[in-house]
Amino acid sequence: MIRVGVIGCGVISEVYLNNLRAFGIPVAAVADLDPERAASRGAQFQVPALPTDELLADPEIDLVLNLTVPKAHAEIAREALVRGKHVHTEKPLALTAAEAKELVHLANASGLRLGSAPDTFLGSHLQTARKVLDDGWIGEPIGATAFMMSHGPERWHPQPDFFYQAGGGPLFDMGPYYLTALVHLLGPVRRVAGSAQTTFSTRVIGSPNRFGECIPVEVPTHVQGLLEFDGGATGVLITSFDVWHSELPRIEIYGTEGTLAVPDPNFFGGSVRVRRRGADAWSDVPPLFGFSENRRGLAVADMSLAIRDGRSHRATGDLALHVVEVMEAIHISAREGRHVEIASRPSRPEPWPMGYDEAALILDLRGESGRDRA
Ligand SMILES: NC(=O)c1ccc[n+]([C@@H]2O[C@H](COP(=O)([O-])OP(=O)(O)OC[C@H]3O[C@@H](n4cnc5c(N)ncnc54)[C@H](O)[C@@H]3O)[C@@H](O)[C@H]2O)c1
Known part of the structure; x- marks a missing residue:
């Protein structure tokens, strides 16, 4: 069994x-920039809390689970790979496609x-x-719509x-949840167009520890993308932190014989x-x-099995690189007013064997599987 070190x-x-x-x-x-946070999480789970450097140097750790904030994802992932550790990181894999590509090359x-969140596409809804x-x-498949309408997370985070x-x-x-789900269902994207705006220049924190504090908004907060899939289908993706209310569905896939509605x-x-x-x-x-x-971390279990069994894991760096490239391209298109071609072409991740569930996964991880293996 691989041994995990958690950073963040x-x-x-x-x-x-x-x-x-x-x-x-x-x-x-476990480790964190903030030693108190690491100590407290470590105490909660009876796991030693180390400085990040010591965790990365620990020969007992095979895989680094990177749960830091997005701007630190690539740096921590790179450092862990350089120290010979497998990596699964929270999304996005990196802030730019160039950085994401570099990580994929380094891992290879x-x-x-190298793997990245989200792993929700391994859940019962998206596998079904x-x-x-x-x-x-x-x-x-003819087309898809995907809508994530919200007013942002500053009221609770x-x-x-x-x-x-x-x-x-x-x-x-x-976007990584929606785009990963769409690529899992329809395959990779070949070209995008986008438009984006920033409606509110500041946000007000609602959680008690920093209640009422204003924070600046440095990125677009209402973003729309047109997606052309390599397989021929087309799609619309809207993600927003500016919308108070919406009745739009989450994901719909339209086909020549009917429609498939997919939950969040x-x-x-x-x-x-x-x-x-x-x-x-x-x-x-x-x-x-x-x-x-909620089985966040399922992709770490899959990666662990994949390493042991010498097969490829499902939430790959290639898939996450593609998602970053598509998101970056939507922003480029919005700024420059043109379609943007997508270079990466990951394969659709392998689905679970029919009926695969937690009991089967745990037996698999223990090497006692009597059923279909992952
Ligand atoms: N909160 C959620 O509901 C949620 C859900 C899914 C995914 N995520 C993703 O998980 C990641 C973390 O989110 P969170 O909500 O836990 O954020 P958070 O701010 O609560 O925690 C991030 C932690 O990372 C630490 N950190 C930052 N830079 C670091 C570095 N260079 N080295 C070591 N530690 C560092 C911070 O000190 C902090 O404790 C983000 O990428 C986020 O998108 C969050």
Whole structure:
């Protein structure tokens, strides 16, 4: 079993550490720029808290789980790869496609695994949707819409500054969920166009520790993209931190024989619905896979199995690089008023075997699998 070191002990680290424990994946140490935060998370999970440098030098650690803020993702990932560790990082993989590409090359050249969030596409909803699509229930895909309408996270997040700095904004923060889901379903994107605006120049923090504090907005907060997929389908993606209310669906895929409705890709479960041509109502598709609860860290379990079994992992650096390239291109298009071609072409990630669930994963991780393996 690979041993994990976690760098970044903020809000999201708790659910990761809970899930790694539930999967039986050992965490050898945690670290944070803020030693108190590391000490407190370490004490909560009975794991040693180390300075980041010591964690990176620890020969007992095989894989670094990078849960820092976006602007630190590439630097921490690079450092971990240079020290010979596999890396799974929170999204986005990097702030630019050039930086993301460099990380992918470094990992490949070093024979190390690189992966990135989100891993929600490994959840029951998006795996079920993929099965419905691949089995031809809606025919050939024609197009997709994806909408993430919100008013931003500053009302609840204790340190929301990064959401409004480079690497944040609704596209870089939430876009990875939607774009990863779309690429998982429809394959890679070949060309994009975009428009973007910044509606409010400051935001007011709502959480008690910094209540009422104003923070500057340095990135566009209402971003729209047109996507042309390599397979021929086209799509529309809107991500916003400026919208108070919306009734738009999350993701819909339109096919020659019907429509597939996919729930929020920020979660792992939810009802997948399909309505074929001629049907007078939508049908709920029962979940065909496990992992309907918050299982952030599932991709770390998959990577761990992939390393042991010598197969490729699912939430790859290639996929995350593509997502960063698409997001960057939407912003470039918005600034320059032209379509932007996408160079990267990751393959669609391999789906889970039919019916794969948490019990099967845990047996797999223990090497006791009697069922289909991941
Ligand atoms: N909060 C959520 O609901 C949520 C959900 C999904 C994904 N994420 C992603 O997870 C990441 C972390 O989010 P969060 O909400 O936990 O943020 P956070 O601000 O609560 O925690 C980030 C932690 O990283 C530490 N850090 C920053 N730079 C560092 C460095 N160079 N070295 C070591 N530690 C460093 C900070 O001190 C902080 O403790 C972000 O990329 C975010 O997009 C967050």
